[in-house]
Protein backbone atom coordinates (compact mmCIF):
# COMPACT_ATOMS: atom_id res chain seq x y z
CA UNK A 546 0.00 0.00 0.00
CA UNK A 547 2.28 2.71 -1.23
CA UNK A 548 2.15 6.41 -1.86
CA UNK A 549 -0.38 6.96 -4.63
CA UNK A 550 -3.29 5.16 -3.06
CA UNK A 551 -3.93 7.64 -0.24
CA UNK A 552 -7.56 6.75 -0.09
CA UNK A 553 -9.25 9.28 2.10
CA UNK A 554 -12.88 9.21 3.21
CA UNK A 555 -13.81 11.56 0.40
CA UNK A 556 -12.85 9.01 -2.24
CA UNK A 557 -14.77 6.28 -0.51
CA UNK A 558 -17.92 8.32 -0.31
CA UNK A 559 -17.67 9.01 -4.03
CA UNK A 560 -17.60 5.32 -4.71
CA UNK A 561 -20.70 4.69 -2.65
CA UNK A 562 -22.68 7.59 -4.05
CA UNK A 563 -22.39 8.41 -7.73
CA UNK A 564 -24.05 11.76 -7.18
CA UNK A 565 -22.29 14.69 -5.60
CA UNK A 566 -21.12 13.65 -2.14
CA UNK A 567 -21.81 15.73 0.94
CA UNK A 568 -18.12 15.89 1.65
CA UNK A 569 -17.60 18.24 -1.28
CA UNK A 570 -18.94 21.08 0.87
CA UNK A 571 -16.45 23.91 0.61
CA UNK A 572 -14.11 22.04 -1.75
CA UNK A 573 -12.38 24.21 -4.31
CA UNK A 574 -10.85 23.25 -7.65
CA UNK A 575 -7.12 23.60 -7.01
CA UNK A 576 -5.64 22.64 -10.36
CA UNK A 577 -6.37 23.68 -13.96
CA UNK A 578 -9.51 21.71 -14.75
CA UNK A 579 -11.39 22.33 -17.96
CA UNK A 580 -15.16 22.10 -18.09
CA UNK A 581 -16.38 18.99 -19.87
CA UNK A 582 -19.07 20.99 -21.57
CA UNK A 583 -17.30 24.06 -22.86
CA UNK A 584 -13.63 23.86 -21.87
CA UNK A 585 -13.77 26.79 -19.46
CA UNK A 586 -11.01 26.70 -16.87
CA UNK A 587 -12.67 25.93 -13.53
CA UNK A 588 -9.61 26.67 -11.43
CA UNK A 589 -10.45 28.32 -8.11
CA UNK A 590 -14.20 27.69 -8.29
CA UNK A 591 -16.29 25.84 -5.75
CA UNK A 592 -16.77 22.17 -6.60
CA UNK A 593 -20.42 22.45 -5.66
CA UNK A 594 -21.23 25.10 -8.21
CA UNK A 595 -21.83 25.15 -11.91
CA UNK A 596 -19.67 26.22 -14.82
CA UNK A 597 -20.11 29.99 -15.28
CA UNK A 598 -20.00 29.58 -19.04
CA UNK A 599 -22.30 26.67 -19.82
CA UNK A 600 -23.93 25.80 -16.49
CA UNK A 601 -22.70 22.21 -16.34
CA UNK A 602 -22.22 20.98 -12.77
CA UNK A 603 -18.57 21.22 -11.88
CA UNK A 604 -18.84 17.93 -10.01
CA UNK A 605 -19.58 16.21 -13.31
CA UNK A 606 -16.31 17.43 -14.80
CA UNK A 607 -14.45 16.39 -11.64
CA UNK A 608 -15.93 12.92 -11.70
CA UNK A 609 -15.15 12.51 -15.36
CA UNK A 610 -11.53 13.51 -14.79
CA UNK A 611 -10.84 11.50 -11.66
CA UNK A 612 -12.36 8.07 -12.41
CA UNK A 613 -13.33 7.25 -8.81
CA UNK A 614 -13.88 3.57 -9.60
CA UNK A 615 -10.27 3.12 -10.67
CA UNK A 616 -8.84 5.06 -7.74
CA UNK A 617 -10.59 2.70 -5.32
CA UNK A 618 -8.56 -0.28 -6.57
CA UNK A 619 -5.36 -1.42 -4.90
CA UNK A 620 -2.24 0.29 -6.19
CA UNK A 621 -0.12 -1.70 -8.63
CA UNK A 622 3.53 -1.95 -7.80
CA UNK A 623 4.66 -1.14 -11.31
CA UNK A 624 1.68 0.03 -13.36
CA UNK A 625 3.81 1.03 -16.35
CA UNK A 626 5.48 -2.37 -16.63
CA UNK A 627 2.18 -4.19 -16.17
CA UNK A 628 0.53 -2.02 -18.82
CA UNK A 629 3.35 -2.58 -21.28
CA UNK A 630 3.47 -6.30 -20.50
CA UNK A 631 -0.23 -6.75 -21.07
CA UNK A 632 -0.13 -4.85 -24.33
CA UNK A 633 2.87 -6.78 -25.69
CA UNK A 634 1.28 -10.04 -24.65
CA UNK A 635 -1.95 -9.35 -26.53
CA UNK A 636 0.03 -8.13 -29.54
CA UNK A 637 2.21 -11.24 -29.55
CA UNK A 638 -0.85 -13.50 -29.50
CA UNK A 639 -2.33 -11.64 -32.45
CA UNK A 640 0.89 -11.66 -34.46
CA UNK A 641 1.46 -15.36 -33.75
CA UNK A 642 -2.07 -16.16 -34.89
CA UNK A 643 -1.61 -14.19 -38.11
CA UNK A 644 1.67 -15.98 -38.81
CA UNK A 645 0.06 -19.37 -38.22
CA UNK A 646 -2.92 -18.60 -40.43
CA UNK A 647 -0.97 -17.00 -43.28
CA UNK A 648 0.27 -20.19 -44.86
CA UNK A 649 -2.94 -22.21 -44.80
CA UNK A 650 -4.67 -19.23 -46.38
CA UNK A 651 -2.05 -19.19 -49.12
CA UNK A 652 -2.48 -22.92 -49.63
CA UNK A 653 -6.22 -22.55 -49.94
CA UNK A 654 -5.73 -19.92 -52.57
CA UNK A 655 -3.32 -22.22 -54.38
CA UNK A 656 -5.57 -25.24 -54.45
CA UNK A 657 -8.72 -24.16 -56.16
CA UNK A 658 -9.64 -27.58 -57.45
CA UNK A 659 -11.85 -29.80 -55.23
CA UNK A 660 -9.22 -32.50 -54.93
CA UNK A 661 -7.11 -30.03 -52.99
CA UNK A 662 -9.42 -30.33 -49.96
CA UNK A 663 -6.98 -32.70 -48.29
CA UNK A 664 -4.52 -29.87 -47.95
CA UNK A 665 -6.38 -28.46 -44.98
CA UNK A 666 -5.05 -31.26 -42.80
CA UNK A 667 -1.50 -30.20 -43.59
CA UNK A 668 -1.87 -26.54 -42.80
CA UNK A 669 0.93 -26.16 -40.30
CA UNK A 670 3.95 -24.73 -42.00
CA UNK A 671 7.23 -26.14 -40.91
CA UNK A 672 9.20 -23.19 -39.71
CA UNK A 673 6.65 -20.37 -39.64
CA UNK A 674 4.96 -22.19 -36.76
CA UNK A 675 8.24 -22.06 -34.86
CA UNK A 676 8.42 -18.31 -35.45
CA UNK A 677 4.89 -17.99 -34.04
CA UNK A 678 5.99 -19.99 -30.99
CA UNK A 679 8.94 -17.69 -30.42
CA UNK A 680 6.67 -14.64 -30.69
CA UNK A 681 4.35 -16.05 -28.02
CA UNK A 682 7.29 -16.87 -25.75
CA UNK A 683 8.45 -13.27 -26.11
CA UNK A 684 4.95 -12.12 -25.15
CA UNK A 685 4.98 -14.37 -22.10
CA UNK A 686 8.34 -12.93 -21.17
CA UNK A 687 6.70 -9.49 -21.18
CA UNK A 688 3.97 -10.91 -18.98
CA UNK A 689 6.65 -11.56 -16.36
CA UNK A 690 5.90 -8.05 -15.12
CA UNK A 691 2.61 -9.34 -13.72
CA UNK A 692 4.52 -11.35 -11.14
CA UNK A 693 4.13 -10.17 -7.56
CA UNK A 694 6.96 -8.23 -5.92
CA UNK A 695 9.20 -10.14 -3.58
CA UNK A 696 7.74 -10.45 -0.13
CA UNK A 697 4.39 -9.09 -1.25
CA UNK A 698 2.23 -11.90 -2.50
CA UNK A 699 -0.60 -11.14 -4.84
CA UNK A 700 -4.21 -12.04 -4.36
CA UNK A 701 -4.89 -15.72 -4.85
CA UNK A 702 -7.00 -15.41 -7.96
CA UNK A 703 -4.63 -13.35 -10.09
CA UNK A 704 -1.74 -15.59 -9.10
CA UNK A 705 -3.73 -18.54 -10.36
CA UNK A 706 -4.60 -16.65 -13.55
CA UNK A 707 -0.95 -15.88 -14.26
CA UNK A 708 -0.08 -19.53 -13.76
CA UNK A 709 -2.86 -20.64 -16.10
CA UNK A 710 -1.72 -18.15 -18.72
CA UNK A 711 1.93 -19.16 -18.58
CA UNK A 712 1.26 -22.90 -18.32
CA UNK A 713 -1.34 -22.89 -21.11
CA UNK A 714 0.69 -20.81 -23.54
CA UNK A 715 3.92 -22.68 -22.79
CA UNK A 716 2.10 -25.95 -23.45
CA UNK A 717 0.79 -24.48 -26.69
CA UNK A 718 4.31 -23.54 -27.82
CA UNK A 719 5.65 -26.98 -26.88
CA UNK A 720 2.88 -28.71 -28.80
CA UNK A 721 3.48 -26.50 -31.81
CA UNK A 722 7.12 -27.58 -31.79
CA UNK A 723 6.02 -31.21 -31.52
CA UNK A 724 3.65 -30.66 -34.43
CA UNK A 725 6.45 -29.33 -36.59
CA UNK A 726 8.51 -32.39 -35.72
CA UNK A 727 5.61 -34.71 -36.55
CA UNK A 728 5.02 -33.06 -39.88
CA UNK A 729 8.70 -33.24 -40.68
CA UNK A 730 8.56 -36.98 -39.98
CA UNK A 731 5.50 -37.15 -42.22
CA UNK A 732 3.23 -38.88 -39.71
CA UNK A 733 -0.36 -39.64 -40.78
CA UNK A 734 -2.87 -36.81 -40.81
CA UNK A 735 -4.72 -38.03 -37.72
CA UNK A 736 -1.49 -37.81 -35.68
CA UNK A 737 -1.05 -34.20 -36.69
CA UNK A 738 -4.71 -33.55 -35.99
CA UNK A 739 -4.33 -34.87 -32.45
CA UNK A 740 -1.28 -32.66 -31.88
CA UNK A 741 -3.20 -29.63 -33.15
CA UNK A 742 -6.15 -30.40 -30.89
CA UNK A 743 -3.84 -30.77 -27.89
CA UNK A 744 -2.17 -27.45 -28.74
CA UNK A 745 -5.58 -25.78 -29.03
CA UNK A 746 -6.48 -27.00 -25.55
CA UNK A 747 -3.25 -25.48 -24.26
CA UNK A 748 -4.21 -22.15 -25.82
CA UNK A 749 -7.65 -22.43 -24.19
CA UNK A 750 -6.12 -22.84 -20.75
CA UNK A 751 -3.88 -19.84 -21.41
CA UNK A 752 -6.86 -17.73 -22.49
CA UNK A 753 -8.74 -18.63 -19.30
CA UNK A 754 -5.81 -17.16 -17.40
CA UNK A 755 -5.72 -14.09 -19.62
CA UNK A 756 -9.45 -13.59 -19.04
CA UNK A 757 -8.93 -13.37 -15.28
CA UNK A 758 -5.95 -11.04 -15.67
CA UNK A 759 -7.88 -8.69 -17.97
CA UNK A 760 -10.80 -8.62 -15.57
CA UNK A 761 -8.56 -7.68 -12.67
CA UNK A 762 -6.21 -5.21 -14.35
CA UNK A 763 -8.71 -3.89 -16.90
CA UNK A 764 -10.79 -2.38 -14.12
CA UNK A 765 -8.21 0.38 -13.95
CA UNK A 766 -9.08 1.56 -17.43
CA UNK A 767 -12.36 3.41 -17.79
CA UNK A 768 -12.31 2.81 -21.55
CA UNK A 769 -12.09 -0.95 -20.98
CA UNK A 770 -14.55 -1.00 -18.08
CA UNK A 771 -17.28 0.91 -19.83
CA UNK A 772 -16.79 -0.24 -23.44
CA UNK A 773 -19.78 -2.14 -24.75
CA UNK A 774 -18.99 -3.07 -28.33
CA UNK A 775 -15.22 -2.78 -28.32
CA UNK A 776 -14.48 -4.94 -25.34
CA UNK A 777 -13.46 -8.40 -26.39
CA UNK A 778 -14.89 -11.30 -24.44
CA UNK A 779 -12.11 -13.81 -23.95
CA UNK A 780 -14.64 -16.53 -23.32
CA UNK A 781 -15.98 -16.02 -26.85
CA UNK A 782 -12.47 -16.64 -28.12
CA UNK A 783 -12.25 -19.82 -26.09
CA UNK A 784 -15.49 -20.78 -27.81
CA UNK A 785 -13.85 -20.08 -31.17
CA UNK A 786 -10.97 -22.38 -30.18
CA UNK A 787 -13.53 -25.05 -29.37
CA UNK A 788 -14.82 -24.51 -32.89
CA UNK A 789 -11.32 -25.11 -34.23
CA UNK A 790 -11.19 -28.40 -32.33
CA UNK A 791 -14.60 -29.37 -33.67
CA UNK A 792 -13.60 -28.59 -37.25
CA UNK A 793 -10.42 -30.57 -36.76
CA UNK A 794 -12.32 -33.57 -35.42
CA UNK A 795 -14.73 -33.43 -38.36
CA UNK A 796 -11.82 -33.34 -40.77
CA UNK A 797 -10.19 -36.30 -39.03
CA UNK A 798 -13.45 -38.22 -39.04
CA UNK A 799 -13.86 -37.60 -42.74
CA UNK A 800 -10.26 -38.62 -43.46
CA UNK A 801 -10.66 -41.93 -41.63
CA UNK A 802 -14.01 -42.92 -43.08
CA UNK A 803 -15.25 -43.80 -46.52
CA UNK A 804 -16.00 -41.61 -49.51
CA UNK A 805 -19.60 -41.20 -48.39
CA UNK A 806 -18.33 -38.83 -45.70
CA UNK A 807 -16.89 -36.33 -48.14
CA UNK A 808 -19.39 -33.69 -47.03
CA UNK A 809 -18.06 -33.95 -43.50
CA UNK A 810 -14.64 -32.79 -44.64
CA UNK A 811 -16.16 -29.71 -46.23
CA UNK A 812 -18.20 -28.96 -43.13
CA UNK A 813 -15.16 -29.42 -40.93
CA UNK A 814 -13.24 -27.04 -43.13
CA UNK A 815 -15.99 -24.41 -42.96
CA UNK A 816 -16.21 -24.72 -39.17
CA UNK A 817 -12.44 -24.42 -38.84
CA UNK A 818 -12.22 -21.34 -41.04
CA UNK A 819 -15.12 -19.52 -39.42
CA UNK A 820 -13.70 -20.25 -35.95
CA UNK A 821 -10.26 -19.11 -37.05
CA UNK A 822 -11.66 -15.88 -38.45
CA UNK A 823 -13.53 -15.23 -35.19
CA UNK A 824 -10.35 -15.89 -33.30
CA UNK A 825 -8.33 -13.44 -35.38
CA UNK A 826 -10.95 -10.71 -35.02
CA UNK A 827 -11.11 -11.38 -31.28
CA UNK A 828 -7.34 -11.15 -30.95
CA UNK A 829 -7.32 -7.85 -32.86
CA UNK A 830 -9.89 -6.43 -30.44
CA UNK A 831 -7.83 -7.76 -27.57
CA UNK A 832 -4.83 -5.76 -28.78
CA UNK A 833 -6.98 -2.62 -28.74
CA UNK A 834 -8.15 -3.47 -25.22
CA UNK A 835 -4.54 -4.04 -24.17
CA UNK A 836 -3.67 -0.61 -25.54
CA UNK A 837 -6.49 1.03 -23.56
CA UNK A 838 -5.36 -0.63 -20.36
CA UNK A 839 -1.74 0.26 -21.01
CA UNK A 840 -2.70 3.90 -21.54
CA UNK A 841 -4.70 3.97 -18.31
CA UNK A 842 -1.83 2.41 -16.36
CA UNK A 843 0.90 4.58 -17.83
CA UNK A 844 -1.06 7.80 -17.53
CA UNK A 845 -3.52 7.19 -14.71
CA UNK A 846 -6.23 9.78 -14.06
CA UNK A 847 -5.40 12.15 -11.22
CA UNK A 848 -6.56 11.40 -7.69
CA UNK A 849 -9.37 13.50 -6.32
CA UNK A 850 -7.14 15.30 -3.85
CA UNK A 851 -4.96 16.50 -6.72
CA UNK A 852 -7.91 18.35 -8.20
CA UNK A 853 -9.95 19.48 -5.24
CA UNK A 854 -8.80 21.34 -2.19
CA UNK A 855 -10.81 20.18 0.78
CA UNK A 856 -11.31 22.57 3.69
CA UNK A 857 -9.66 21.01 6.75
CA UNK A 858 -8.48 18.25 4.46
CA UNK A 859 -8.60 15.02 6.46
CA UNK A 860 -11.90 15.69 8.19
CA UNK A 861 -14.67 13.42 7.09
CA UNK A 862 -18.26 14.54 6.93
CA UNK A 863 -19.77 11.11 6.45
Ligand SMILES: [Zn+2]
Pocket residue numbers: 580581582583584585596597598599600601
Ligand atom coordinates in the same frame (compact mmCIF):
# COMPACT_ATOMS: atom_id res chain seq x y z
ZN1 LIG B 1 -18.72 24.84 -19.12
